[in-house]
Amino acid sequence: MRKVLFAAAAASLLAGPALAQQGGAPAAPAAPAQAPAGAYVLDTAHTSATWKVLHRGLSWYTARFTGISIDLDFNPADVTKSKVTATIDAKSVETDYAKTSGLPTPKDFNAEIANQFLKAADHPKITFVSKSVAKTGDKTGKMTGDLTFLGVTKPVTLDVTYVGNAPDPRTQKHKVGFSAVGSFKRSDFGMGAGPVGDEAKIEINAEFTQK
Amino acid sequence: MRVIALAPLLLLASCSLTGKQTEQALQSLPSGAYQLEKPHASLLFRVKHMGLSNYTARFTDFDATLDFDPKNPAASHVKAVINPLSVHAEHPTDKDWDRRIGEDLMEGKEYPQIVFDSKKVEVTGDYTGKVTGDLTFMGVTEPVTLDVTFNGAANGAALYQGRDAVGFSAHGTLTRSDFGLTRYGSIVADEVEIILEVEFTRRG
Numbered sequence: 001m002r003k004v005l006f007a008a009a010a011a012s013l014l015a016g017p018a019l020a021q022q023g024g025a026p027a028a029p030a031a032p033a034q035a036p037a038g039a040y041v042l043d044t045a046h047t048s049a050t051w052k053v054l055h056r057g058l059s060w061y062t063a064r065f066t067g068i069s070i071d072l073d074f075n076p077a078d079v080t081k082s083k084v085t086a087t088i089d090a091k092s093v094e095t096d097y098a099k100t101s102g103l104p105t106p107k108d109f110n111a112e113i114a115n116q117f118l119k120a121a122d123h124p125k126i127t128f129v130s131k132s133v134a135k136t137g138d139k140t141g142k143m144t145g146d147l148t149f150l151g152v153t154k155p156v157t158l159d160v161t162y163v164g165n166a167p168d169p170r171t172q173k174h175k176v177g178f179s180a181v182g183s184f185k186r187s188d189f190g191m192g193a194g195p196v197g198d199e200a201k202i203e204i205n206a207e208f209t210q211k
Numbered sequence: 212m213r214v215i216a217l218a219p220l221l222l223l224a225s226c227s228l229t230g231k232q233t234e235q236a237l238q239s240l241p242s243g244a245y246q247l248e249k250p251h252a253s254l255l256f257r258v259k260h261m262g263l264s265n266y267t268a269r270f271t272d273f274d275a276t277l278d279f280d281p282k283n284p285a286a287s288h289v290k291a292v293i294n295p296l297s298v299h300a301e302h303p304t305d306k307d308w309d310r311r312i313g314e315d316l317m318e319g320k321e322y323p324q325i326v327f328d329s330k331k332v333e334v335t336g337d338y339t340g341k342v343t344g345d346l347t348f349m350g351v352t353e354p355v356t357l358d359v360t361f362n363g364a365a366n367g368a369a370l371y372q373g374r375d376a377v378g379f380s381a382h383g384t385l386t387r388s389d390f391g392l393t394r395y396g397s398i399v400a401d402e403v404e405i406i407l408e409v410e411f412t413r414r415g
Contacts (some may be wrong), residue, residue, distance in 0.1 A: 048267040
């Protein structure tokens with residue numbers, strides 16, 4: 001199944017006229033069934049870190065962190081040996097409030113969340129260091145690690161889906177992509193109740209390039 | 212697909228209000244015109260990039276009106292207008308990236324509005340439904356269905372100067388080639404996921 005998908009992806013890359021237009025990149029070689037093992041760096045241009053909290057029981061307020069770095073040590077032969085270290089800049093909150101048109105009261109809502117709720121001045125970094133990976137399916141697994149947030153470290157488990165691998169058509173370096181979703185209780189990290197629910201959901205969609 | 216699986220969880224999580232309280236709050240809401248509360252609204256889209264990742268970006272400028280009938284949700288109607296030039300993808304280095312998506316790819320100058328106009332609301336559960344409407348995108352109108360979850364209601368919300376408020380989560384998928392958007396088909400998937408979180412308040 002995976003091979004078929006990769007073959008299709010590779011074929012579409014080879015056939016891609018858009019790529020040729022983007023500066024005549026050489027044809028990509030067929031993607032191997034497995035991405036190479038080893039160190040990968042985050043492709044921040046194709047990565048998003050989204051979070052959601054239930055606002056007043058009405059909607060899952062959605063925003064992002066724009067400053068995220070992740071180091072991946074990927075072991076495709078035994079994914080349970082893979083490791084991840086992620087760092088999020090707590091000041092990098094992006095609510096898009098400033099870009100929302102027609103609001104009665106302009107304010108720097110990004111700074112308000114970063115400073116008042118995330119205490120970014122005292123705790124500038126949110127970190128996640130993986131401790132274990134359990135395989136749950138062909139392309140899925142559970143990654144448990146230590147989340148350090150507001151100066152408190154607690155285990156959090158992410159449901160990770162391996163999306164795919166392919167060589168970068170321009171650099172020929174290998175790329176892998178993942179989606180990770182999880183949630184934690186804000187109160188576990190000492191956050192007060194406030195206007196939003198205790199559960200915070202996080203979703204990371206990321207691409208990595210072989211180092 | 213994942214979002215569908217999460218819908219029941221999401222519903223449970225929203226029930227710090229119990230189901231009964233949610234039901235009471237819903238039933239006590241007046242029917243009529245509701246307006247989007249923009250500070251508490253988000254519209255994300257997600258598309259597979261090179262088979263590698265679920266690329267996620269956002270429209271920052273959109274508005275919606277809801278004609279809501281809590282006693283007969285199937286009689287409700289929603290219309291949303293999205294500014295395609297308001298794409299915000301948060302590219303780390305390319306300052307022209309958002310403009311290229313909104314203007315070059317979605318041809319936002321030629322087609323300055325993406326419009327969703329609901330035609331049918333089906334109730335599928337206590338707090339879930341399917342809203343099918345006409346989506347007009349790049350000059351083409353095609354039906355699109357959204358899976359909608361009612362999260363909760365607030366009677367006379369202090370946050371909203373005493374106005375009644377209601378909140379929904381919605382998601383759906385569309386096939387961009389249906390609307391003639393075929394560019395970069397070799398690296399960007401044809402299927403686009405839409406993720407909405409919205410609050411509305413009573414007007415009038």
